[in-house]
Amino acid sequence: MNTPIPEIPRSAVPTAVAASGWRRLSPRSAAVTTVALAVFAGLPCLVTGTVLALTGTLVAAAIVAGCGVLTVAGVAAVEWLRVAATRYRVTDERVERRVRLFGETHRSIPRDRIRSVDVSADVVARLLGLARVTVGTGQGDGETLCLASVTTAEAAVLRRELLARGVDPAEGREEPNDAITRLDPRWFGYVPFAAWTPALGLGVFGGLYSVLGWFGDDVANGVALWVWAELRGAPALGAVVALGSVLATGVLTGLAVSVERWWGYRLDREGGRTLRMRRGLLTTTSISLEEERLRGVELVATVPARWTGAARVRAVATGLARSGSQDKGDPSQLTPDLPLAEAQRVAAAVLREERSPLAAARWTAHPRAALRRRLSRALLACAVVAVVAAAVSALVAALPDLAWTVVLLALPPALLYAAGLYRRLGHALHGPYLLVRSGWLRHRAVALRRDGVIGWRITRSPLQRTAGLATIGATTAAGKGVYRAPDVDLTEGLGFADAAVPGLLTPFLERG
Secondary structure: OOOOOOOHHHHHHHHHHHHOOOEEEHHHHHHHHHHHHHHHEEEEEEEHHHHHHHOOOOOHHHHHHHHHHHHHHHHHHHHHHHHEEEEEEEEOOOOEEEOOOEEEEEEEEHHOOOOEEEEEEEEHHHHOOEEEEEEEEOOOOHHEEEEEEEEEHHHHHHHHHHHOEEEEEEOOEOOEHHHHEEHHHHHHHHHOOOOOOOHHHHHHHHHHHHHHHHHHHHHHHHHHHHHHHHOOOOHHHHHHHHHHHHHHHHHHHHHHHHHHHHOEEEEEEEEOOOOEEEEEEEEEEEEEEEHHHHHEEEEEEEEEHOOOOOEEEEEEEEEOOOOOOOOOOOOOOOOOOOOOOHHHHHHHOOOOOOOOHHHOOEEEEHHHHHHHHHHHHHHHHHHHHHHHHHHHHHHOOOOOHHHHHHHHHHHHHHHHHHHHHHHHEEEEOOOOEEEEEEOOEEEEEEEEHHHHHHEEEEEEEEHHHHHEEEEEEEEEOOOOOOEEEEEEEHHHHHHHHHHHHHOOHHHHHHOO
16 A cells, blocks of 8 residues: 655745745845945045045045045945846746846756755855855856845755755655764864965065055065065075075965865765765855765875875866856865875765775786886986086086086986876776876875766877877766876776776777
8 A cells, every 4th residue: 555645834845945926135235245345445545545635635635535435336336236136036947037127137047957056155245144145057157046145044945945855755854964074173284284385475475575565666675675684694594584484474374274264164965965065264155066966086185295194085076167156266175185094084975985995996006117108207307407407507617517416406306206106106996986096296096986987088109109008098077077097008908998887998999
C-alpha cells in the first residue's frame, strides 16, 4: 500500500516564494551608496575646501565644496531612481528582475537552471541590514541575476528557497547540515610564510612614497635621500634594517588582509547536496556550490607553504571560475592555507570519501628522460646567462670574471630547481579518480573524477618524440579545462589514459 506524500502547508512557504507579485528592493540600498560616496568623495572635497578657505582663497574653496556636494547629490539621486525603478519576483518557475527607467530591462532565470545563490555585504550594507544576492546558472556572467540590495532576512530566505533541493518528499523536511571545517585562528600563522609577503611590504612603501609625492616631488625625494643617508653609514646594518622593515610591513599587511578575508570562515554541506562557504570580517561573503557541479578537488601549495606543512583546497567544478559572484577572490578556493593533514581531510569530506585519494594513491613516477629534459633546460638557461654576462664583461673592463661568477651562482639553484620539478611529477588512478601532480614553486595535485573526463589532449614536441615522451592532458568541462601529466612515457601514458576512461581512447590506439 502506497503512502500518500503529505503536502507542505502554504503558510510554511516564505513570502519571497509564495508571493507572485513584483517586489521592491530595499530603499536603504540607496542610502548605502549615498553614505559611501559622501565618505570617499564628499569628505575629501569638504576638507580641501576648508583648507582653501583658511588660506584665503574663498572662491576656490566654494568651487571645490560645491563640486563635492553636487557630485554626491547627483549620484544619490540616480541611485534613488534606480532603486525605485527596479522590481523582482520569484515564482514557482522563474526568478525575474525588471528595471523601468528610461527604457525597460527584463532578465529572467528558470529556477531549474539555478546552480548558485551567493550573498555578500560590505561593512556599510551590514550596518544597514542589507545584502547583495547573485543568482547564477554556472554558465558565465551573462547567465546571472543580481539583486543589490535586499534586506539580510530576505537574502537568507531567497538563498534557502532557491537552493532547496535537499527536501525529502516523504517526510517534508530538510536534511541536516554537516559542518566540514571552520576557522582555526592558528592558521593565520602561515601568513608570514606566504610567497606574496615581501611584495606586500614593497607595495606599502611604494604607496607611501606616492603619498609623499602629493606634497611635491621635493618632499618625496628629500625623505628618500634622508633615509638613504641614514642607512649608508652602515651598509650591512642598513641592508638588514631595510629588509626587516619590508618583511615586517608585508607580514602585518598580509595578516590584516587575511583576517579581513577569512574571519568567520566555515565550510558546510547544506541539505545534503550543496557546499556553502562563509567568510569575511568587514565584507561578508557566502558562496554556494552544488555538488552536481563538482568534478574533483585540487591541493595547491607554494614552496614556503610546503616548508611549513600547509596547503589550500580548491574545487574543480563546472562554471565556478566564471561565476557571477561579486566576491573579488577566487571562487574555487574552498579553504585558506591550513595544515596539510587538515587539507587532506577537507578534500576527502568534500568528495564524500573516507580518505583523500591524493593521500591514499600510489603515485607513478615519470621516466628518467623527464629528469634529463629539465636538467637540459636548466643548463641551457645558465648558458644563455653566461653568454650575456660574457658580453657585459667584454664591454666593461672592470668586470673581467663576471661570466664565471654568474655561472657559479646560478648553476646550483637551477639544477636543484630542475630536480625539484622532476620529483613533483606524478600520476595515478585511485578508485573513481584520475590523479595528476606537477609544479615546484607552486605545486598542484588534482583528483579528477574519471566520469568527468570528456576527452584527451596528447601533445609531443620534437624533443619529446626523440625521448619517447608525451604530455597527456585530460579535458573536462570543469576548472582549468585541461589537467596535464607532462613528460610521461608514450606507451605507459596512453595505457594510463585508456584505463582511466575505458573506450574513450580505444578506437585511436594501435595495439602491439
